[in-house]
Amino acid sequence: MDGSDEQEAAFYAIIDADGRIEPRDDMPEAYRRSLVRQIAQHAHSEIIGMQPEGNWISRAPSLRRKAILLAKVQDEAGHGLYLYAAAETLGVSRDELLDKLHTRRQKYSSIFNYPTLTWADVGAIGWLVDGAAITNQIPLTRCSYGPYARAMVRICKEESFHQRQGFEALLALTRGTPEQKAMAQDALNRWWYPSLAMFGPPDTEGGGAKRSTHTEQSMRWGIKRFSNDELRQRFVDMTVPQADVLGLRMPDPDLRWNDERGHYDFTPPDWDELFAVINGDGPCNAQRIEHRVSAHHEGQWVRDAASAYAAKRQRHLEGVA
Ligand code: 3HC
Secondary structure, rough: OOOOHHHHHHHHHHHOOOOEEOOOOOOHHHHHHHHHHHHHHHHHHHHHOOHHOOOOOOHHHOOHHHHHHHHHHHHHHHHHHHHHHHHOOOOOOOOHHHHHOOOOOOOOOOHHHOOOOHHHHHHHHHHHHHHHHHHHHOOHHHHHHHHHHHHHHHHHHHHOOOOOOOHHHHHHHOOOHHHHHHHHHHHHHHHHHHHHHHHOOOOOOEEEEEOOOHHHHHOOOOOOOHHHHHHHHHHHHHHHHHHHOOOOOOOOOEEEEEOOOOOOEOOOOOOHEEEEEEEEOOHHHHHHHHHHHHHHOOHHHHHHHHHHHHHHHHHHHHHOO
């Protein structure tokens, strides 16, 4: 878009009518760049997110749990592919995006830099992390950029299975032996605040925290429908009653229902910890990228084989021997 007034006006007419911007539409370069940033980092989060749970596939406590976990981790790979495909409609290549991930020039969600220490962590990730992901992703099904919104429709359907299987795995533990219930409580204690941090920095400065930098513009463009704090509050309000069903204690002494607000009051995550993890100083940042880079290199033969097959098939279709 050369930024002519007419083109700009046509773009905002679609946004203000709650329409969809499609790949062939004129769009401000800043809109395109912000979408590449968010969609790429979303895709990176999906494929890095396979590691914490993948770590437990060979140690699942039953064949049924192993099959469920295999299906979930495979889904996450698929979510990454849908999202890389959506990003490619904006004129970037998957190779370029993966290179930025591997060289730490693009981010992935902070949540995946925490270790999965027990089987209960697999349940907590499904219940809390995928629960937070659903809260954050359902509004994205109405994102102004068509390919992203459509990718999110399918992803959200699969996330519901992810959240439910995690909750069910924890329910089995909390109805098991006292040791199993204690394992579930320990997992909630460790995953609660990092899950709240998934929604990003606060909307306003305060408590020494840097505020969200993209929310205002992202909401003007119809990429984000709600602010980070609005979605965080929605997640807390949804999740606390579920912890009651599990018989687990929320690890926040200041959490309580506020009749006036019609929401739970809660302790925010540690913003210094969030920014430290975002900047690479989380418990597993180095391990996650090392594993990703080596998996990418080990998979080169698959990409070479697929390209060779595609080239041979193309020659066949063109009638070249
Ligand atoms: N982890 C890593 N980086 C984060 C972050 C987090 N939890 N929260 C914010 N950031 C980064 C942002 O990317 C931005 O950095 P950048 O300018 O280099 O991109 C900076 O911190 C400022 O944050 P903002 O709030 O201004 O940024 P956004 O407006 O992009 O909001 C977001 C952050 C809410 C994560 C938004 O990008 C978003 O909704 N993304 C799509 C959903 C997504 O990526 N979810 C991640 C988890 S995916 C998942 O859980 C998969 C499931 O299957 C398990």
